[in-house]
Amino acid sequence: MTLFVGVIAWAMGIALINIVLKPILAVKNQAAAVTNKHFTQITDHSGIAEFEQLIEVHNSMTTQIQALFSQQQKQLDDLKDNLYHEASSGLPNREYFQLTLADFLNRKSERLMGGLVMIHLNDLTKLRHDQSFSAYQDVISYVVKVVERVTGMGKNAPLFQLNEQDFALLLLHQGTSDILESSKLIVRQLEDCEPLEQLGGCFVGASEILEHDTSVSLTKRTDEALKYAKKSHKRFYMDKSTGESNNNTLFKSKQEVVHAIERSRVEFFTQPVIDPISGEKLFTELYTKLSIDEQPLSLPQVLILAEKFEVTPALDKKVLMEVEKHYQLGALKDKISINISAFSFDSEVFQTWLIKWLNEEPALAKNIILEFDEIDLAHTSNARDISFKLANHGIEIAIDHFGRGSSSLSRFSDMKLHWLKVDSRYIQKDSTDNNRDYLKMICELVSKLGVKAIIPNIESDEQIELAKEVGCAGIQGFKIAKPISIFEQV
Structure with a gap:
């Protein structure tokens, strides 16, 4: 008889633990999940009205927290987008370009290979001020389409808008011939943009990435190539320094x-x-x-x-x-x-x-x-x-x-x-x-x-x-x- 009573007590204890402890643990696990941005809902029910209310309230709070987090995340993304992107083109801006370039050049474990191309649209701001913002945007869109057509503008060819009339194209994991060919094609195809040609066309400067380049040295060298192109009335000029893409060539000067x-x-x-x-x-x-x-x-x-x-x-x-x-x-x-x-x-x-x-x-x-x-x-x-x-x-x-x-x-x-x-x-x-x-x-x-x-x-x-x-x-x-x-x- 004593044994029977003991078994009954044990079974009731287990049942009580399941009824009381299980929902408490579920609420605890849900709270932990929320802190890790996992917004799960509790689906198990205890059968006790008070615990059912607790679970319902906690599920509701989780849903509200998820909505609040999503709203804040969107606001953060919008702020980041405004911070790192140009409104006129939607392209990453100068700040994002500098971060991206520095990140790539800091990858010491990788064999750096590629180049930087800078595109200057001559007097494009005049179009915006003298005609309309729409006319200006049309030229910007044309530039983006040309670069996308030539390079694909994918992971290895991101395009950045530095200001109203200057762009930077980062060509990653590409050799001398690729940089030359892409640059020449971009210049050639931009010559077909009549509004841009009426303002003096575009100029392009390019430079290969050197072994010990920093974002400052690479940008400066490419900018000098661009300045030389404009000064000498050439549409395109490439810096003479030889980078990693030519490690296997016989001629480096x-x-x-x-x-x-x-x-x-x-x-x-x-x-x-x-x-x-x-x-x-x-x-x-x-x-x-x-x-x-x-x-x-x-x-x-x-x-x-x-x-x-x-x-x-x-x-x-x-x-x-x-x-x-x-x-x-x-x-x-x-x-x-x-x-x-x-x-x-x-x-x-x-x-x-x-x-x-x-x-x-x-x-x-x-x-x-x-x-x-x-x-x-x-x-x-x-x-x-x-x-x-x-x-x-x-x-x-x-x-x-x-x-x-x-x-x-x-x-x-x-x-x-x-x-x-x-x-x-x-x-x-x-x-x-x-x-x-x-x-x-x-x-x-x-x-x-x-x-x-x-x-x-x-x-x-x-x-x-x-x-x-x-x-x-x-x-x-x-x-x-x-x-x-x-x-x-x-």
Whole structure:
């Protein structure tokens, strides 16, 4: 009997603990959760009216605290947004830029690689004051769209608005070629913004991140590049310092690049451009290969560094002198095309040398087509004068990679052009009907301007048929002939 009473007492004690202690523990746990911003509701019920009221009140308080916290969090986010973002664009502002840049440069455990690009919109405040805030915002929106189109504006390419007319673009984990290419594309595409061009356009300065850079040193160096661009009336200028992105390159200074060009051995490879209908050869394109002490050099890398250190005239002079040598030896007989940099014509010394060289070699001049990259030529302020000056000496002019940038034919309509090479992406296997229509339109339009369109990178019979269909004047590619060394040709 005593045992039975003991068991009953034990069971009642356990039940009492569950009835009384469990809701108390639930309330305690809920309070602890609230302090950690977890707003859970108590769902278990005790069955005792007083405890039910306690749970109901506590759940209600938790809901109110959650609402209050959400409201305060929103107010905090709004304050932070106002503190770190520009109202006109919604972009992070100067303060946030400085915090972001300092944070990135302080990551000592990571291999720093990238660059800073500063964009200055000339006299843009006049638009806001003289016309309207809406007109000003339209230009800002245009800038944002251009940068987004060129870089993606993702985690590795954040854009910041520093003030009413200055922006900073941080290009993370990107090398020299990426920084150069992005900067040039931004400049080129912003030139299509008419309201901005009427105010004097934009200027861009860029700098690579150096090993021991601070936010102050990197910003100062990039700002100096921007000031130089404005002072020298260049749309874009890149600081000459070499950063982490070039740790593996052979050349880290202007002197090293020039010395490498002087020592380099030039070898040419040839590939014919033919009429797609008759198969007649129109001319032969020369591809250049450089080497030092029998070690091949990456020509794109050399060209990128030549552009960065502004020594493209030295590279182009070297190549053209080699062309002359092979022509005199009889290795080159037909009409040939060769790529040179439009930036070389920023040098008066190079222009003077080239004109003198052409006067001394009139027969060679009449057999040369000079090819210029579309984007680079679009950045050359005296492109029209150059084209006519060269044409007067018998040189034919070609635009290469047309369609890679955003240039329109109207930009080149007042130049003396002879050939236009469409960018190869429009002839790839996944070409769409839109690409087909684009090619046809380009071929028709340039033909009316007296310019012949060429489609490169032909690799299949289907692409040859497409080239015939759209009416291009010339084709080239592996399907026609692979590039061969000029010595094999001889």
